[in-house]
Amino acid sequence: MKKNKINGYLLAGLILFGIFLVMMIIGLFYTPYSPTAMSSAEKFQGPSAAHLFGTDNFGRDIFSRALKGGITTFGIALATIAIGAAAGTLIGAVTGYFGGIVDDVLMRLNDALTAFPSFLLALVIISIVGPGKKYNVILALGIVFIPSFARVMRTAFASLRDVNYITSAKLMGAGSPRILFVHMLPNTVHTLLPALTIGFNNAVLAEASMSFLGIGVTPPDASLGYMLSEAQSMFGRAPWYALCTGMMIVLLVFGVGLIGEGLQRQSREVA
Secondary structure, rough: OOOOOOOHHHHHHHHHHHHHHHHHHHHOOOOOOOOOOOOOHHHHOOOHHHHHHOOOOOOEHHHHHHHHHHHHHHHHHHHHHHHHHHHHHHHHHHHHOOOOOHHHHHHHEEEEEEEHOOOOOOHHHHHHHOOOOHHHHHHHHHHHHHHHHHHHHHHHHHHHHHHHHHHHHHOOOEEEEEHHHHHHHHHHHHHHOOOOOHHHHHHHHHHHHHHHHOOOEOOOOHHHHHHHHHHOOOOOOOOHHHHHHHHHHHHHHHHHHHHHHHHHHHHHOOO
């Protein structure tokens, strides 16, 4: 039997994402300093053995703050994609399988949401539920990501609607829920996984953008986007703050992006 070798994109992505994930797991239980501890004697210190990412204008250890901020950013992106993918997959499954009036109604609603720029729609939702709380950011971004997943998964389910094994399942008396989630859903994974990686990266960047503008995560919570917002005002005095925080975002986004590209190439090789 021929074994499918893991491709370079997927391997590189798993390594980069693994580095980030290990740092976040460590940050859950240990940070070199308290992320909120201030020291007037250690303000604006450059990267060193004592402070790997240097310190900020309050003497706080940037590496410790980046670990906690990375956990927040990762958690928000993960929860956002969980909401968007779950709701979008359900809508896509129903519309793709049943078609007809159900498809027309739900897809027109989906198109109405898609007509608004996603970032603008997120801003509107945030203004309604209130800015500054990470759970509100998750809710806003989760709703924004539903239409893209719904359209992708609708296409995937519609392409399977008339294949032989689905027709056989219908003739054997299988109910619609069983057909959708036992027979069809596993065969849409090759479509869902790349969509998840793209969506995850978009969620990371969206959260960072919102926090950068001051309408996302705010103190006492910290995120990588909020830290970048802080860093812009002191770039002349402490450029390492923006560079190191940006490096964390790039590590996460680039790693997940490579995983997505690797999964697509792996799927094409199997096919």
